[in-house]
Amino acid sequence: xxxxxxxxxxxxxxxxxxxxxxxxxxxxxxxxxxxxxxxxxxxxxxxxxxxxxxxxxxxxxxxxxxxxxxxxxxxxxxxxxxxxxxxxxxxxxxxxxxxxxxxxxxxxxxxxxxxxxxxxxxxxxxxxxxxxxxxxxxxxxxxxxxxxxxxxxxxxxxxxxxxxxxxxxxxxxxxxxxxxxxxxxxxxxxxxxxxxxxxxxxxxxxxxxxxxxxxxxxxxxxxxxxxxxxxxxxxxxxxxxxxxxxxxxxxxxxxxxxxxxxxxxxxxxxxxxxxxxxxxxxxxxxxxxxxxxxxxxxxxxxxxxxxxxxxxxxxxxxxxxxxxxxxxxxxxxxxxxxxxxxxxxxxxxxxxxxxxxxxxxxxxxxxxxxxxxxxxxxxxxxxxxxxxxxxxxxxxxxxxxxxxxxxxxxxxxxxxxxxxxxxxxxxxxxxxxxxxxxxxxxxxxxxxxxxxxxxxxxxxxxxxxxxxxxxxxxxxxxxxxxxxxxxxxxx
Amino acid sequence: xxxxxxxxxxxxxxxxxxxxxxxxxxxxxxxxxxxxxxxxxxxxxxxxxxxxxxxxxxxxxxxxxxxxxxxxxxxxxxxxxxxxxxxxxxxxxxxxxxxxxxxxxxxxxxxxxxxxxxxxxxxxxxxxxxxxxxxxxxxxxxxxxxxxxxxxxxxxxxxxxxxxxxxxxxxxxxxxxxxxxxxxxxxxxxxxxxxxxxxxxxxxxxxxxxxxxxxxxxxxxxxxxxxxxxxxxxxxxxxxxxxxxxxxxxxxxxxxxxxxxxxxxxxxxxxxxxxxxxxxxxxxxxxxxxxxxxxxxxxxxxxxxxxxxxxxxxxxxxxxxxxxxxxxxxxxxxxxxxxxxxxxxxxxxxxxxxxxxxxxxxxxxxxxxxxxxxxxxxxxxxxxxxxxxxxxxxxxxxxxxxxxxxxxxxxxxxxxxxxxxxxxxxxxxxxxxxxxxxxxxxxxxxxxxxxxxxxxxxxxxxxxxxxxxxxxxxxxxxxxxxxxxxxxxxx
Ligand SMILES: [Zn+2]
Ligand SMILES: [Zn+2]
Numbered sequence: 016x017x018x019x020x021x022x023x024x025x026x027x028x029x030x031x032x033x034x035x036x037x038x039x040x041x042x043x044x045x046x047x048x049x050x051x052x053x054x055x056x057x058x059x060x061x062x063x064x065x066x067x068x069x070x071x072x073x074x075x076x077x078x079x080x081x082x083x084x085x086x087x088x089x090x091x092x093x094x095x096x097x098x099x100x101x102x103x104x105x106x107x108x109x110x111x112x113x114x115x116x117x118x119x120x121x122x123x124x125x126x127x128x129x130x131x132x133x134x135x136x137x138x139x140x141x142x143x144x145x146x147x148x149x150x151x152x153x154x155x156x157x158x159x160x161x162x163x164x165x166x167x168x169x170x171x172x173x174x175x176x177x178x179x180x181x182x183x184x185x186x187x188x189x190x191x192x193x194x195x196x197x198x199x200x201x202x203x204x205x206x207x208x209x210x211x212x213x214x215x216x217x218x219x220x221x222x223x224x225x226x227x228x229x230x231x232x233x234x235x236x237x238x239x240x241x242x243x244x245x246x247x248x249x250x251x252x253x254x255x256x257x258x259x260x261x262x263x264x265x266x267x268x269x270x271x272x273x274x275x276x277x278x279x280x281x282x283x284x285x286x287x288x289x290x291x292x293x294x295x296x297x298x299x300x301x302x303x304x305x306x307x308x309x310x311x312x313x314x315x316x317x318x319x320x321x322x323x324x325x326x327x328x329x330x331x332x333x334x335x336x337x338x339x340x341x342x343x344x345x346x347x348x349x350x351x352x353x354x355x356x357x358x359x360x361x362x363x364x365x366x367x368x369x370x371x372x373x374x375x376x377x378x379x380x381x382x383x384x385x386x387x388x389x390x391x392x393x394x395x396x397x398x399x400x401x402x403x404x405x406x407x408x409x410x411x412x413x414x415x416x417x418x419x420x421x422x423x424x425x426x427x428x429x430x431x432x433x434x435x436x437x438x439x440x441x442x443x444x445x446x447x448x449x450x451x452x453x454x455x456x457x458x459x460x461x462x463x464x465x466x467x468x469x470x471x472x473x474x475x476x477x478x479x480x481x482x483x484x485x486x487x488x489x490x491x492x493x494x495x496x497x498x499x500x501x502x503x504x505x506x
Numbered sequence: 507x508x509x510x511x512x513x514x515x516x517x518x519x520x521x522x523x524x525x526x527x528x529x530x531x532x533x534x535x536x537x538x539x540x541x542x543x544x545x546x547x548x549x550x551x552x553x554x555x556x557x558x559x560x561x562x563x564x565x566x567x568x569x570x571x572x573x574x575x576x577x578x579x580x581x582x583x584x585x586x587x588x589x590x591x592x593x594x595x596x597x598x599x600x601x602x603x604x605x606x607x608x609x610x611x612x613x614x615x616x617x618x619x620x621x622x623x624x625x626x627x628x629x630x631x632x633x634x635x636x637x638x639x640x641x642x643x644x645x646x647x648x649x650x651x652x653x654x655x656x657x658x659x660x661x662x663x664x665x666x667x668x669x670x671x672x673x674x675x676x677x678x679x680x681x682x683x684x685x686x687x688x689x690x691x692x693x694x695x696x697x698x699x700x701x702x703x704x705x706x707x708x709x710x711x712x713x714x715x716x717x718x719x720x721x722x723x724x725x726x727x728x729x730x731x732x733x734x735x736x737x738x739x740x741x742x743x744x745x746x747x748x749x750x751x752x753x754x755x756x757x758x759x760x761x762x763x764x765x766x767x768x769x770x771x772x773x774x775x776x777x778x779x780x781x782x783x784x785x786x787x788x789x790x791x792x793x794x795x796x797x798x799x800x801x802x803x804x805x806x807x808x809x810x811x812x813x814x815x816x817x818x819x820x821x822x823x824x825x826x827x828x829x830x831x832x833x834x835x836x837x838x839x840x841x842x843x844x845x846x847x848x849x850x851x852x853x854x855x856x857x858x859x860x861x862x863x864x865x866x867x868x869x870x871x872x873x874x875x876x877x878x879x880x881x882x883x884x885x886x887x888x889x890x891x892x893x894x895x896x897x898x899x900x901x902x903x904x905x906x907x908x909x910x911x912x913x914x915x916x917x918x919x920x921x922x923x924x925x926x927x928x929x930x931x932x933x934x935x936x937x938x939x940x941x942x943x944x945x946x947x948x949x950x951x952x953x954x955x956x957x958x959x960x961x962x963x964x965x966x967x968x969x970x971x972x973x974x975x976x977x978x979x980x981x982x983x984x985x986x987x988x989x990x991x992x993x994x995x996x997x
Contacts, residue, residue, distance in 0.1 A: 042640070044573045044633065045580070046624065051637050054568035054652060061569065077545035078552065082535045083626070083657055083673050084596070087603065089536070091611045105575070106600040106614055107626070110661040111593055112578065120582045123597055123623055132614055133537065135574075135598070135626075145536050155848055161545060166574055166657065170601040182574050357646055 018365040022303045027247045034297055035176045038306040038370045041293075048174040048181035052290070055370065058314035060184065060290060064164065066216050066311075067186065067288070070208050076160040076188060081142050083166075084133035089141040093266040099233020100137045103170040105181075107133040135168040140234065140259075140285060143189045144267035151191060151281060153272045158201070159191040167289075177294035178251075178506050185289035188256075191264070191281045193273065198282035199237070202258040205286040206239035209254035217292065218309040218422040219243050219299045220429050221253055222452075222501065224477025229461050232285075236260040242476045242501070244429045245298040248450020250476045250503035253295050256286035294506070299425050300394075306371030307394055309421050310414040317343060317350040317410060318372045320363045322379035329354070332378045335403070339376065339388070342407045348414070368393060373417050374410060394421055435499070439491050442502070446473055452503045456496035458489035467491055473502040509856040513794045518738045525788055526667045529797040529861045532784075539665040539672035543781070546861060549805035551675065551781060555655065557707055557802075558677065558779070561699050567651040567679060572633050574657075575624035580632035584757040590724020594661040596626040596672075626659040631725065631750075631776060634680045635758035642682060642772060644763045649692070650682040668785035669742075669997055676780035679747075682755070682772045684764065689773035690728070693749040696777040697730035700745035708783065709800040709913040710734050710790045711920050712744055713943070713992065715968025720952050723776075727751040733967045733992070735920045736789040739941020741967045741994035744786050747777035785997070790916050791885075797862030798885055800912050801905040808834060808841040808901060809863045811854045813870035820845070823869045826894070830867065830879070833898050839905070859884060864908050865901060885912055926990070930982050933993070937964055943994045947987035949980035958982055964993040 018037065021029045035041050040056030043049075052060065068078075084107060090097045111127035114120075136142065143161075150156060168182045188205060192198040206223055213221045221241035231238040235257035243253045264270070264280035271281050300307040310316050319336045323329040336352045343350045351372075353363055360377070367375055377389040388406060391398045394417050401409050432451025436442045442453055457463060457475065468474050478500045487496045509528065512520045526532050531547030534540075543551065559569075575598060581588045602618035605611075627633065634652075641647060659673045679696060683689040697714055704712045717729035726748035734744045755761070755771035762772050791798040801807050810827045814820040827843045834841045842863075844854055851868070858866055868880040879897060882889045885908050892900050923942025927933045933944055948954060948966065959965050969991045978987045 042637075045636050046573045046575050046577060046633075049573035049575065051573065052571040054570045057570045058568065060571075077549065079545045079548045080543040080675065082537045082540035082542065083659065084537050084540065086537060087612060087614075090603070097612060102602055102604070104601070104603055105598045105624070106603065107596045108599045108614070109597040110595070112581070112595055112597065112625070113593070121578060121588060123578075123599070133596070134603070142535065142537075146533075146542050149533070168574065184571065 105135040144263040157193045162188045187287040202256045202284040205256040216311045220426040224479040227475045232257045250505040254288040259283035305369035308371035317374045319352045319376045452501045454499045455490040456487035458494035598624040635754040648684045653679045678778040693747045693775040696747040707802045711917040715970040718966045723748045741996040745779040750774040796860035799862035808865045810843045810867045943992045945990045946981040947978035949985035
């Protein structure tokens with residue numbers, strides 16, 4: 016496969032797909048809309064998982080596991096929830112195959128039909144709340160703070176690797192609380208955890224806000240979101256946290272006795288992020304040379320490539336490489352020495368550039384004489400010669416710099432792409448010519464939101480948390496507005 | 507829920523179910539045959555996962571993720587494989603639900619019928635080898651050493667929590683090699699990894715061996731197994747590793763160009779362990795008081811329970827508890843201080859006994875005066891008074907002792923339950939009266955194996971790796987035998 020990518024300006028969407036494929040992150044499988052996550056892509060996801068898992072545990076959550084299949088009837092119990100999810104579910108109707116009597120291979124055994132169809136979970140509120148009824152009796156059982164790492168399935172018609180796939184991997188938190196206030200605090204706290212994760216580890220700036228009624232999760236009273244901006248000016252919803260009120264408690268009859276002896280329904284939240292974050296990570300930092308990874312999430316942080324002409328040169332260079340490796344590993348830096356003799360240095364340079372390895376060390380015979388190595392940064396493609404005895408400190412410092420610089424660059428880009436607009440003409444012009452977030456007054460009605468979406472494809476990404484309240488006039492309807500919200504075209 | 511268990515001698519099977527439920531490990535869900543793994547049970551599984559994952563990576567494997575759903579036609583490609591798995595599969599036939607026109611709730615949308623049915627993976631050889639065809643061209647691409655952590659589904663008619671459930675969690679390794687010899691070495695190596703894990707971390711002695719042809723994995727040329735013995739004298743297959751020859755490479759047309767330029771099919775292995783190990787862990791060590799956990803896998807290794815009558819006593823005891831906690835945490839010992847005021851000490855003692863926490867520290871006002879604490883071991887139920895200043899060293903040493911002692915006890919029991927039998931009468935008598943493994947001569951024929959199974963329910967658990975070859979006479983047929991094999995009734 017050629018290592019040359021289509022450029023972003025040429026065809027952004029093609030550029031994205033090529034990075035995913037050529038950097039060995041994922042590929043389509045033989046099953047429509049379902050991807051294979053390849054080892055290099057999965058290693059990045061594992062880093063995300065392990066950091067998030069620790070953040071969840073540090074905030075008091077425990078993991079558990081609930082069934083993949085959900086009885087059809089469970090979905091009908093929460094009315095708005097079924098409307099939101101019923102249209103896109105994989106349905107299990109039979110539990111056996113058999114050899115065809117007419118020699119046509121294997122066929123479904125019609126005698127093994129389920130009495131009630133089972134649905135592959137699109138999300139697990141229903142099956143989890145069916146368990147919570149058994150787990151919660153008293154205020155002593157609350158709060159119940161549970162997370163699940165799982166695969167889920169939503170039958171998507173148009174799919175894109177990582178961004179929208181029928182099956183995806185995610186975590187889903189499901190918590191139960193004695194009071195409304197506690198549940199809201201939990202939902203907000205988890206939005207904060209997601210924002211910290213996105214900014215600190217993915218180096219991806221996000222805007223915290225709430226969703227408009229139209230864009231809320233099916234069954235939620237409030238949806239908290241973090242919204243990121245991709246390089247093509249489209250927004251990406253990177254994580255959501257929902258305050259579910261007592262909807263699921265009522266649907267599944269989950270009551271508790273309070274300290275005072277009253278019986279009441281419990282209050283709920285749910286929150287999740289998925290392998291979609293991989294798509295966000297790729298699109299936030301990568302360039303026309305390939306993937307760019309923040310050091311905090313890079314499976315290989317430093318690669319060492321040897322340059323040599325003879326066996327003896329390779330031996331000498333390898334000795335130095337191993338010394339450096341040992342030193343770096345002692346500092347918990349993940350380093351790979353690529354001493355394959357089957358590939359030339361130039362091929363290796365292109366390979367690790369494509370795969371977004373943050374730092375490359377090149378060691379040749381002349382470096383041995385001089386006690387130096389060449390250090391190349393993936394993010395800004397600069398090279399420097401450094402003295403060997405300073406290498407560990409230089410690498411630690413440079414990895415930090417890269418992490419920070421990637422955030423700053425993305426932050427600058429994001430801030431440059433929030434535009435205040437004050438008329439619908441301006442709205443449409445900026446949306447088409449510049450893209451990004453449009454900060455506009457909105458009258459608060461679902462009708463206006465819907466019309467704007469139909470006319471421009473832009474949706475309300477969020478009502479930002481930190482916006483000063485400012486009276487104004489709706490950019491579309493001319494009616495009164497209580498404050499600006501952020502519109503954008505979105506993934 | 508009462509904390510009293512049915513005893514093992516009274517009803518072993520009931521005892522097992524009660525431990526699983528009362529120790530909060532798992533419970534049945536509303537979906538037939540599918541369990542909910544509760545937080546405490548899942549925490550043990552997470553420990554198993556993280557240790558195994560490290561062992562896999564240390565032996566050169568990488569993780570990846572393949573689709574949950576497999577097209578029906580893939581199963582037909584490897585003939586013996588489809589026979590082994592086709593009878594017990596969940597089949598997805600539709601991809602949409604809709605509101606019933608006659609108001610009967612939600613129903614399957616018949617217009618959304620799949621052209622080809624999709625099967626929920628019972629194991630992933632077929633979908634993985636369909637990818638490997640694209641990944642493998644040359645000897646440079648080999649060996650390919652991949653593992654997947656996933657849920658799988660096999661439609662079981664009679665299910666038991668952890669031991670046999672329709673959906674279960676597992677890991678499945680799938681490797682591809684240039685030579686037959688390399689693939690066999692890999693299969694044997696992973697059997698070794700499983701044996702080390704079982705003995706070192708689960709404190710569960712296992713016998714390494716190979717399966718008879720009858721008991722092999724569907725599609726394998728050789729199945730390597732580790733077999734454990736439960737306290738009721740029944741064997742449990744704790745992990746298997748398969749040498750698959752070129753069967754899947756031929757079925758999915760996976761060829762590679764060798765160094766010499768020849769084109770040949772690659773050689774394969776697969777290997778897996780599952781949440782079934784949870785059942786094995788429970789049944790190996792637990793007693794009539796509840797779960798007993800080896801320290802290496804205990805989510806809580808030490809629990810501290812305070813004894814107090816007044817607020818001031820609680821404050822003083824808590825101060826000492828926190829000192830001890832900090833010290834233990836510094837040594838990476840997981841410790842919980844249960845200072846809930848809603849439960850009495852006696853209730854807490856029973857709770858942690860039921861949950862198998864290896865060590866309990868009790869601190870009361872008199873301990874403060876004397877500078878001592880009471881230390882109780884869960885495994886042998888002994889208590890000692892120790893001086894506070896020796897507590898960390900004592901706990902580290904005692905946790906090691908418990909780990910070793912659990913292994914020794916199980917090892918002794920297992921060795922006491924391997925009985926050489928030399929006639930079929932003896933075979934039947936020992937099987938019924940003593941149970942355990944029967945070391946018996948067998949003529950090597952599938953017919954004899956099948957007949958013995960039908961007559962006694964005992965199967966060949968394995969042909970042990972370390973048995974000296976010894977000519978003999980088959981215990982059933984009287985024909986010549988090349989060596990003894992191990993029979994047992996099994997889970
Ligand atoms: Zn210097
Ligand atoms: Zn002393």
